[in-house]
Amino acid sequence: MAAYLYESPNPDSEYIDRQQGYGTEEYKEKLRESSTLYIGNLSNYTKEEQIYELFSLCGKVKRVVMGLDRYKKTPCGFCFVEYYTHSAAANAINCLNSTQLENRIIRADWDIGFKEGRQYGRGRGGGQKRDSVRNDNESHRDDEAADGEDVGNKRKRRN
Amino acid sequence: MAAEKRAKTVGNEENRYQKLITLIGEFGEEKIPLHIEKLKKEIVDSEAIFKDFLIKLLVECSSWIPGKEHIYACVVVKVHEENPSFAKELLDYSSNLLKDLISQGNLHRLKLLLRFYSSLVSLNYLPKSALEQLLLSFIEFSASETSEFFSILVASTLLHYGGIFSLNLIQKFLEVTRKTRDPELKSVLKVFTHQNEDILQGYIKSLYSCQELGFQLPKVVSIQQPIEQSIEYSFQTDIEVTNKCRYFSDMILDIFGQSININSFILQSELIHENLASFKMNLELTAQKLENFPDHEILLNTIFSELLSLNFNETEPVLYSSLMVKLSRSPASTSLEIKLIEAVEKIMNDIENINSLSLEKLYIFLAYYISNMSFSWNWSFFVEKPLNSKQEMFLRKLLGKLVRLSYHDIVKAELPESLCVYLLPEPEAILRFTEVEESVDNTDSQLIIDRINSKAPTQAMKALLTSKEICNSGDLLMMIFCESLFYQGSKSLQHITIYLERYMEILTGVSANRLLNSLVNVWARSPQRIELIIGKLIGYKLINSEDLCNFCLERLTKHDSWQDFHTLEWDLLELAVSEAKEQKLEILELICQSVSSIQNDMYYDKIQTFLRKFHKVVDNSQVTSLENSLPTPVAKSLRKLVELR
Numbered sequence: 001m002a003a004y005l006y007e008s009p010n011p012d013s014e015y016i017d018r019q020q021g022y023g024t025e026e027y028k029e030k031l032r033e034s035s036t037l038y039i040g041n042l043s044n045y046t047k048e049e050q051i052y053e054l055f056s057l058c059g060k061v062k063r064v065v066m067g068l069d070r071y072k073k074t075p076c077g078f079c080f081v082e083y084y085t086h087s088a089a090a091n092a093i094n095c096l097n098s099t100q101l102e103n104r105i106i107r108a109d110w111d112i113g114f115k116e117g118r119q120y121g122r123g124r125g126g127g128q129k130r131d132s133v134r135n136d137n138e139s140h141r142d143d144e145a146a147d148g149e150d151v152g153n154k155r156k157r158r159n
Numbered sequence: 160m161a162a163e164k165r166a167k168t169v170g171n172e173e174n175r176y177q178k179l180i181t182l183i184g185e186f187g188e189e190k191i192p193l194h195i196e197k198l199k200k201e202i203v204d205s206e207a208i209f210k211d212f213l214i215k216l217l218v219e220c221s222s223w224i225p226g227k228e229h230i231y232a233c234v235v236v237k238v239h240e241e242n243p244s245f246a247k248e249l250l251d252y253s254s255n256l257l258k259d260l261i262s263q264g265n266l267h268r269l270k271l272l273l274r275f276y277s278s279l280v281s282l283n284y285l286p287k288s289a290l291e292q293l294l295l296s297f298i299e300f301s302a303s304e305t306s307e308f309f310s311i312l313v314a315s316t317l318l319h320y321g322g323i324f325s326l327n328l329i330q331k332f333l334e335v336t337r338k339t340r341d342p343e344l345k346s347v348l349k350v351f352t353h354q355n356e357d358i359l360q361g362y363i364k365s366l367y368s369c370q371e372l373g374f375q376l377p378k379v380v381s382i383q384q385p386i387e388q389s390i391e392y393s394f395q396t397d398i399e400v401t402n403k404c405r406y407f408s409d410m411i412l413d414i415f416g417q418s419i420n421i422n423s424f425i426l427q428s429e430l431i432h433e434n435l436a437s438f439k440m441n442l443e444l445t446a447q448k449l450e451n452f453p454d455h456e457i458l459l460n461t462i463f464s465e466l467l468s469l470n471f472n473e474t475e476p477v478l479y480s481s482l483m484v485k486l487s488r489s490p491a492s493t494s495l496e497i498k499l500i501e502a503v504e505k506i507m508n509d510i511e512n513i514n515s516l517s518l519e520k521l522y523i524f525l526a527y528y529i530s531n532m533s534f535s536w537n538w539s540f541f542v543e544k545p546l547n548s549k550q551e552m553f554l555r556k557l558l559g560k561l562v563r564l565s566y567h568d569i570v571k572a573e574l575p576e577s578l579c580v581y582l583l584p585e586p587e588a589i590l591r592f593t594e595v596e597e598s599v600d601n602t603d604s605q606l607i608i609d610r611i612n613s614k615a616p617t618q619a620m621k622a623l624l625t626s627k628e629i630c631n632s633g634d635l636l637m638m639i640f641c642e643s644l645f646y647q648g649s650k651s652l653q654h655i656t657i658y659l660e661r662y663m664e665i666l667t668g669v670s671a672n673r674l675l676n677s678l679v680n681v682w683a684r685s686p687q688r689i690e691l692i693i694g695k696l697i698g699y700k701l702i703n704s705e706d707l708c709n710f711c712l713e714r715l716t717k718h719d720s721w722q723d724f725h726t727l728e729w730d731l732l733e734l735a736v737s738e739a740k741e742q743k744l745e746i747l748e749l750i751c752q753s754v755s756s757i758q759n760d761m762y763y764d765k766i767q768t769f770l771r772k773f774h775k776v777v778d779n780s781q782v783t784s785l786e787n788s789l790p791t792p793v794a795k796s797l798r799k800l801v802e803l804r
Contacts, residue, residue: 057476
């Protein structure tokens with residue numbers, strides 16, 4: 001595809017999750033082979049089956065891991081989507097990044113792969129890191145989802 | 160340290176050249192001559208260090224970026240004036256690429272590369288005889304090959320640059336392509352039953368009309384004067400044609416029912432197709448390239464011709480829908496959205512004549528688009544007049560998909576009230592034993608649920624199931640256990656996953672049929688949950704694709720609902736084929752054999768749609784085994800589909 005011509009052949013920087021303990025090159029190598037995506041800016045109401053439905057449009061999804069608040073164990077606005085193939089994940093980045101889901105523009109980015117423990121938020125309050133530093137940290141996020149309960153039920157009660 | 164610094168400098172310079180070369184021509188027509196001059200100077204000055212990089216980049220851009228071949232040709236000619244060897248090496252490099260592209264069967268890039276050569280001919284850099292010789296060899300291939308690969312390649316080159324070639328060459332080509340096409344082949348490509356014009360015919364009509372009215376002058380001549388003396392060059396014509404050089408032109412789509420001006424349609428539509436082919440792996444860029452396209456009808460006709468085409472690719476609906484969402488965020492989006500609504504209404508009006516597979520792609524496309532517009536859509540077509548059965552089914556499928564992407568109440572809130580009847584009931588799990596079946600003692604179910612809630616391990620659950628506390632036994636008990644488990648796991652997919660893993664030892668002893676029946680009983684109101692949980696059951700090897708296939712076929716027989724092709728069972732049969740790894744063909748055979756007794760148009764249509772999705776798993780020799788269980792028209796069409804690949 002010609003799109004590569006519009007990108008820099010020698011990129012200066014790329015986001016690297018240092019907590020995974022890989023060197024820059026090793027990390028980038030893992031990203032090149034990865035079939036996992038990090039999905040951010042989800043609503044706390046978003047259900048796992050919505051994620052399956054949306055991301056299956058781009059290829060067969062192997063599993064979805066919903067991100068949870070470290071303390072409350074409630075959804076906190078992110079998830080990992082693992083595909084069977086790298087090309088399906090690339091399709092999803094192309095088609096579904098910036099898509100609207102539950103009135104939010106979601107963010108899809110490459111991830112090196114899910115490991116147990118990564119489903120928990122790393123922010124100070126237990127949620128996503130970016131929530132704990134954002135000024136507009138939506139207060140409603142804290143009480144959006146109840147532990148273990150279908151977020152749909154909780155949402156209906158709030159309405 | 161010094162080496163690292165040097166590498167970084169080289170990297171920065173390469174980045175800069177890449178931007179200069181790729182983006183040239185994208186800052187307004189009036190700046191093109193100045194930018195060509197600047198680029199020439201950069202190339203001449205840095206050629207000693209960056210020669211290989213620059214040659215590769217120029218050739219890549221010429222053969223990848225539509226509509227800019229004349230600019231790159233001007234750059235080459237300018238550089239030639241100061242450094243002939245650079246330009247000659249570039250030509251040699253591109254000639255090797257030409258061979259590679261033929262062996263890969265890359266029609267899209269070949270078209271662009273031939274236009275680049277034509278531009279070089281119009282600047283008198285490349286001898287006309289050399290390119291005509293190459294085109295003549297392609298015309299010979301088009302006469303001997305059954306595929307239209309070389310016909311389209313030559314037709315496209317002649318349409319863009321016909322004015323520079325001899326009339327003899329054009330006439331020779333038109334004579335060769337005069338033969339009529341295989342009608343059987345044409346029929347398997349039709350999105351609408353009444354479509355009768357394909358892209359190759361469009362090219363040929365345009366060429367005849369250009370012959371009469373005269374070809375347009377190549378753009379390149381307005382930027383750069385031709386040079387006096389062309390170089391000596393000839394292309395290698397001992398080209399080996401591989402079986403990858405296959406192409407059958409799709410049908411021309413005219414959704415708006417206007418009488419198309421074929422010349423302008425073919426040229427504009429070709430540009431859109433080429434932008435899609437070059438950039439669709441970066442939709443932001445594709446949208447940028449297409450957002451100022453003036454004719455929204457041609458834009459939609461072209462995008463829809465790719466979306467609705469019968470070459471099934473499961474990711475196409477979301478790809479084109481996502482592109483449409485991006486285009487709808489551009490400044491000219493209002494009129495585009497009005498045209499999109501009109502296009503959908505036109506298709507709905509003509510729904511009886513449209514292929515089922517195309518309709519399926521359309522509702523997925525629309526569902527994704529509407530969900531990105533906060534579920535707001537102009538529903539007037541569906542509200543204002545009574546719907547026929549096909550329109551009604553389309554609406555049900557579309558609304559079903561919308562609910563899957565969101566919540567029932569959100570979709571309902573945005574729908575006109577009269578359409579709410581077409582929504583499925585709100586998805587909800589049902590536990591029959593508590594209320595419905597009085598014959599079954601529901602205390603067993605309650606005991607099982609209590610154990611699940613208290614996180615009882617497998618052994619404790621096993622002990623309960625064999626204890627005196629439990630009233631039922633055998634298959635009935637297993638049914639109660641499975642349905643209680645699915646019901647309790649209805650809170651979320653994570654819950655059911657945990658329960659399946661926790662009680663795996665018990666579940667492995669349960670028959671696949673029992674598991675599937677229990678699941679369908681609990682989730683009768685949510686096909687989405689059924690499909691997702693079946694995916695998990697297959698993942699845990701509790702059932703396999705054949706089990707699922709048999710389960711569906713048995714239910715279709717039991718309910719005598721073979722001819723209702725919109726049931727859950729048919730959706731699950733598709734799931735069974737797609738989940739099957741090695742046995743896809745066997746599963747397809749099983750389905751075809753089971754339904755072979757039905758002989759009517761609806762069945763032909765359904766099974767044809769089914770096979771169109773999965774024909775890639777069948778090879779030429781395997782078609783014969785499937786043919787035996789298929790009605791003749793379906794078998795013929797399957798064979799054509801396999802040949803088309």
